[in-house]
Amino acid sequence: MNTPLDSFDELLPGQRFDYGSFRLSEAEIITYARDFDPQPFHTDPEAARAAPLFGGLVASGLHTMGMCFGMIMRSGIWTRISLGGSGIDTKWPAPLRPDEEVAVASVVESVKASRSRPEMGVAMVRHLGTRVADGVVVIDMLGTHFLKR
């Protein structure tokens, strides 16, 4: 299933890739957030209890993004064809708490050959992180990817 893609032309709308799952410990959440998103509900378990929307420590959404992309890229599926990207529209429909298991998958939304660059195509790919315990989506990212033909 995780065979590396050799060309943009192998992609079809609806195609799905599964990468396995990850968890973030409280310590990992705090370490990341201290550098990249220092807010009490990401860095201080005590203060986070008083956070009106979360009531406890939650992962920075940027950390969740990075964990997903780490898995997506380490799968090797995209390595031969990924040329870069120009945008990601990200939603966090639910918070991610320490030690919750998140399954990561991608679904191809659309594919389009590039007019200006015949050697590449543009794919819109939705990347999803789903909490395994209850199927709730914790991150939904629609990425614009430039891929080698």
Add this chain to the structure above:
Amino acid sequence: MNTPLDSFDELLPGQRFDYGSFRLSEAEIITYARDFDPQPFHTDPEAARAAPLFGGLVASGLHTMGMCFGMIMRSGIWTRISLGGSGIDTKWPAPLRPDEEVAVASVVESVKASRSRPEMGVAMVRHLGTRVADGVVVIDMLGTHFLKR
């Protein structure tokens, strides 16, 4: 200028906040990308020279996001009122190369009281990272933020 906000109600569309600037070294770019976005044009300066769109090492867009949010949150402007967020629509109009200086700023796009939660409001805020040398925007993030009234 960087006085902490005390309430969502102090925000007005068009308001702008400036946070200073950052640079990412080659080593920092590689360290981040190994964990969160392992692609040759983010992790291997040699291989990156052959990258068709970049022709050299560039920062992971996720790293640029994190650097901006680190500065935004450390400014203290949002600390008293930030309750969390539900999404960020991010574009990377130009690549960020090692040691380029990036100035970070936010502009309030819109504000709306929450109907279901009178104690908070929702602000759409555009966060921009601009290359100081030539004024080119390298990251443009439109965030949906929940803020205390």
